[in-house]
Amino acid sequence: MRDARLEIRIGGTGGQGLILCAKMLADALCTTGSRVAQSQTYEPTSRGGYCNSDLVISEREVDFPLATALDCLVLLDRMALKPSLPLLKPGGLVIADTRLCPELPAGHYRLHHLPLSRRAIELGSERVANIVALGALAALAGICERKALEHAVRAETPKSFLDINLDALAAGYRLGEQATPTAALIFG
């Protein structure tokens, strides 16, 4: 292997803003000097259907830009389980939404079952579940500086959504920081 790479997938359904939040994370990583490749898989339907956005992060130029062995997997819908779990590295980090992805099969991974979409609804819009997830991922995976991520969220957010997006990011960080692995779901 020429150099270390870190692979992240944010999976769910079309319309959840998976690509947007992956782009925000990619932006934040780019400004802090990492090389990033962000790709996407989506269906021709604009809402619904399996969708994911993948990030490959490296200190040097990324050779193969698609996911081959995921270090982190965020599940915002059960639909993303089947195509994504086989790609997860043994012992990999999984962050799953309690409401939209309530059940996960046994496997050798570190699971954090978090109320991402519920927290978004409490904040006023389920549409910001992607940003809550982004905050939780950043807190749990420790992959980028919070300041850089906040800057990226500000840069990519329209004015009318700025306050709620920043609240969602903070809520996600809190969820991540307070989380303890759900021991019962760790197998291997």
Next chain:
Amino acid sequence: MNAVEQALSPKAALRLISGNHACALAAVAAGCRFFAGYPITPSSEVAERLSQLLPEVDGVFVQMEDEIASIAAVIGASMGGVKALTATSGPGFSLKQENIGYAAGAEIPCVIVNVMRGGPSTGMPTRPAQGDIMQSRWGSHGDYPIIVLAPASVREIYTETLRAFDLAETCRTPVVLLYDQVIAQLTETVDLADAKDLRNAERKWASGPRETYQPYATGEDGIPAMSRPGAGYRVHTTGLNHAENGFPTQNPEAVARNLGRLLTKLDRHREAIDSWQAIGCADAEVVIVAIGISARAATRALDLARARGVRLGLFRPVTLWPFPETALREATKNARAVLVPEMNAGQLSLEVERILGGKRVDAIHRYNGEPITPAEIAERAEALAKEAR
């Protein structure tokens, strides 16, 4: 500072950008001032970005009624003296074929982006494929020359878009930029600081006495000088076979002379046209030949195989057509076998077999919308290396 200058400022040199947006940015940087297109997944972001960029540089963006009208408008704009671009995918590329032949025959410079998605017909709009390799060369009827460039990264989409305009202008030919959905919609960290220094070539314009000007007469370079509209030269342009004066002819000698010149004109400029990348080929047991996302997978496969003691090489044609056959022969001369991974039912492998006649050529053919992985390529290449030992 407008959006284009800002996008190209040194401060923004290292940045995240998608393949299609890199194409749009490079088009403007290359001097393209006209785009006509009809949106189609997964090429639409080229049009979307140009609809913002072109008005800022006094360019023209037109969303046409369909793909046929789009390429027709692009040819018209180019005849009007403007560098012009269209972008499409899948069925849209099929629709453009007749007019691509017109542009080749009448020698009208233009650039056509074709983002490859699953086919045939409407196929799989959001999934990648590499099924237009042959169509990009042979899609229009009759014999004609064409240049096809096949970038494999976001940065290379930028640099090859610049080169596409240079080649279109200097060789007076349509140039196809051919890349797959993965690279088109991939967002990568790219450094464009040194990419801006690439040359920005101009078309050969008619000069000299108006009375003796012949629109398709050429010198040694085989490239006729084009008349700038309003410059006072008498011009006739047609899709019919024509003589040096531009008017239709079926005189066998005139057709053989003029069509013969057209069909060999790119041969005289291969030094500027040919481009390829060869990695580790000199001592490779197996050389992989691939483009686009399959070439990116192969790059990683080289490392995977090396870790297990198998020496692989990669030959990547950046100019896909005319195929850099001399370079391929050189790169594979020491290899025992060649492997061609491609996202189609067998296209690039046909050309490689043709060029390497006699050498063992195996292939991985994939057409289910899933990119070929580095592990698959490494595994097959290692098995091939062992068989051929």
